[in-house]
Every structure is written in C-alpha cells, then in structure tokens.
Amino acid sequence: MKTIFSLSTLLACISTVFCLRNDPSILVIGAGPAGIAAATRLLERGFKNVTVLEAESRIGGRILSVKFGDAFVDLGAQWCHGEEDNVVYDLVKDFNILRHSTLSKKFYHSSGKVIDEGFSEEIFNIMDEVYTADGNRHVPDYLTVGDYCKQNFNETLHQKYGHDREKLGLALSTMDYFQHKVLGFEGSFSWYEPAAKNDYRDCGGDLQLNWNGLGYKTILEVLMRKYPNKIRQLPIDTKIILNNEVRKIRWNENLLKNAVTVSCSDGTEYTVDHVIFTPSIGVLKERAYTMFEPRLSDIKHQVIGNIGFGSVMKVALHFPKRWWGDENGFNFFWSSEDKWSVLRDLPEDPNWIGTSWVTYLYAIETTEKNPKVLIAWFTGNFVPVIEQLSDRVLINGIYYVLKKFLSQEYEINKPDRINRSQWYSNPHFRGVYSFQTVKCKRGNGVTSETILATPLTNVENRPIVQFAGEATHPYYFSTVHGAIETGFREADVLIGLYSKNA
C-alpha cells in the first residue's frame, strides 16, 4: 500500500512539474457529475489551483443517493444506461457492482379487476416498440413524441385487437399510463413538448443497470478515487466549497489573466483565469439573463429557451412489513369513472382540472437490497404541486392508491416514513433532465447542445467561461454518462491549453 501511495504522489508531482506551463486558477461551478468529472480530471493532470463552488449542502447534483431502510435509494439518477461507449460503465466495470434491473410489466386496474399477465406484457411491449421506434423516425420535424406515440399506439392496438371490442377498450385505456411512462423517460411535463425526431442515442448493451444498494453516488466516489480504495483518493475534498451559490459571473474578454470574477451568496468573490459552468438548463432558464455580465449572446439565450426541461417526482416509501412478496413493481391505470370517484374519496386533496393528484402516480418499483422499501413515480404537469404536499397527505394518498389497486391480492400496510425528491422546487435544479423540443436545432452539425457548449472566449480566442453539464452533450444529454463526458471534455480543453507540448 505504501508503495502505491508514494508512487501515485510521485506521479502527480512529476505531471505538475513537467506537463504544465503554468498553473491557472480554475473555478468549477457545481459539484454534480460534470463538475466532479472536470475537477478530478484537472487534479489528476497536475492542476492545483482548482476550486469547486456548490450551492447545495452536498455534492452529487442530480445524483442523490440517500440511506433509507437497509440500503441507499436514488431519488435522482438511478440506472447506468448501457455498457458500450458508456463512461460510467467503463469506470466501474471491473468492480462488479452493477446489476440488471427487471422492471415489472404487470398492469393493475383501478377497479381492482385482474388484468391477464400475458395481455399486460403484450401492451408493455407495444408501448416499448412504439416509443423506441420514434428514435429512427422518418417523421416530420414538427412532430412531437406525443403526436407520434398517440397515433402509432392507437393504430397498433386497432390492428391487434380490432376484432375484440373488450380487449381493444381495455388496451386503449392504457393510453394515459403510456403518456406518464413516456414523461418518465423524457422528463417533460407534457408529451407534446419533446420532438419525435431527436439526436439522443442509446448506448449499446443493458440499459437498466442498478447499483445494487450502493447508490449511483458510487460513480462520484470512483471519479474522486475514493472507491474502491480510499488510499489513492484525489485531494478534492478541500477544493469543494459547499453552501455557496454563485450569483454573478463577470467576464472580461480583454483580459488575458484573471478574466472572470464570480460573486457568491455568502458575499465572497473569486477572480480566476477560467470558469467551468455546470448547473442545469433549468438554472440557466431562470437566471442566465441576470447571472452573466456582459450578458450571453442572443443565440445562446435562444437555445436555453428551446432546450426542454420538466420534472418527475420519486417518493421512497418505507413499510413496517413487506407485503408485496416477490413482485418487482406495479403499474397502474385508471378508468374514467374511478378517476372521478377519487375526487369524492379525497375531497380535500389538490386536483388539476378535475384530476386528483393521486392519479399522477403511475408506477411503483422495488429497490435493490431494500426489502421494505418501494419507490413511487409521479410524472406530468402537476408534479410541481405534488412536490409541495406534506408527508401526511403524500402517505395517505399513496396508501389510498395501493389499497384501491392491490387490496384484492395483498394485505397492504401503511408506509411509516417517506423520502421524496423536489427537483422542480429546488432553485439549484428546476427540473430533472433535458430533452430536445421541436424548436431545437437538431441533426449533424450545429445543434442546440453544441451552441450551449460553446465557450465565452477572450480576444485571443481562448476560453474563459466554459459550459459543461448533461444539456451540453450532443447526443447523451439527460444522462450521467453524458454529464461526465462533458466535464472531461471541458477539462481536456484546459489541459490542451496548458500542457507543455501545446
């Protein structure tokens, strides 16, 4: 161990002395995956004058693994999506942590009526086919995911079940569920926001790999070299300043050094050579106009407006006793009559034009190594309101849904505690993951994401404010692997600029 430690220290010293022409001051804004990736890569390559400013009281950003029940649950990013060309997978593949997640394909109806398992699976497969087929879409640019999915789902169901009125009726009534499921993938408030034709790419291999109870936070530990062995950790802890929100970024293109001054919520100011900015597109939508001085270009503001950002909500539920046997989850769909009856049953609870908040709960999943915990998923335009509900209202409403759908098969008990996400309400996020709307520039070449990623430069055309974060990735936007790649990308620009051979 001693040898490894001294060797890595020696290597770090050598890289500092021999590779860098000088040690510029670099401020990374945000300690999410993009920020941690950028900072760790810079530290690895011998940069010492690196500071990470984080507004929250923790690192991780939209990775939020919390100890709940017997293991960690993820209220933010949960799955490593893919094995090929996936930096997350590459970083952890030797540690044997990731496991395949089997998600439930079983439907439950609000009437309590049992849905045949084979039929449930057929509908699920049709939804998957329709939704993923819109990836290689030969469809007009103006078409939204909602337009595409609604039409194709309808047509497929009519072809398949047209001869059987009862089955067709039941299948068609899963449309609302389908919409909620798509919103879970897209992170939008409506399925009429994301473009059907978009640049998002799946990595190859298993798209649903979980962290086996350790939480997605493990990837941050791997980046910081705290996992699997703390002995080789990078000196990053002392570089991160928490609870300090950046309010203003003043940049001066005429200065070749100390070109950016950043002012923070606690009154501190940092004057540095370079800034790498990583907060979400939600933060930019709300604050870009007031944060940057001079203001960003019109084209940058335009893409910030056009890239889509909405929210989903997860609620981790702890039960006194496990009641769901070996099931790995439940998917709910409502009849219109039952939707109305909720308003009578829960008259005090909030509703959106006659639709109770509880009907926005569309799926519940189990979570690894946590036998008494379930995760409830809410999507749709009512999420901002649901995020604000008290624990008591949330527990009672979710318990009501569980009883309504499942009490014929299970002896359900009431959750004794919960932990919920509030991604939309939190001003440091204002949502979950970005998507391309029909207004985005797409296709090969210059896209909205590449415009967002373009740095602010000085008169010598050297970058002084760089942009990283998932929404700046040309095709892995919305993911952790995308975010990490962008952090590395921007760090590599500086490494290229300051390496001795440059």
Ligand SMILES: Cc1cc2nc3c(=O)[nH]c(=O)nc-3n(C[C@H](O)[C@H](O)[C@H](O)COP(=O)(O)OP(=O)(O)OC[C@H]3O[C@@H](n4cnc5c(N)ncnc54)[C@H](O)[C@@H]3O)c2cc1C
């Ligand atoms: C519910 C949910 C589920 C998800 N599921 C998955 C999944 O299964 N797989 C997957 O790959 N991805 C998933 N994602 C997406 C993934 O989490 C994000 O793409 C990724 O975390 C984005 O990283 P980032 O570094 O770009 O931004 P962030 O993680 O948002 O990091 C930016 C950081 O900047 C900080 N910040 C903001 N404003 C300021 C300021 N003014 N001053 C200082 N600091 C500031 C924030 O607090 C934050 O820590 C999910 C996200 C959510 C919310």
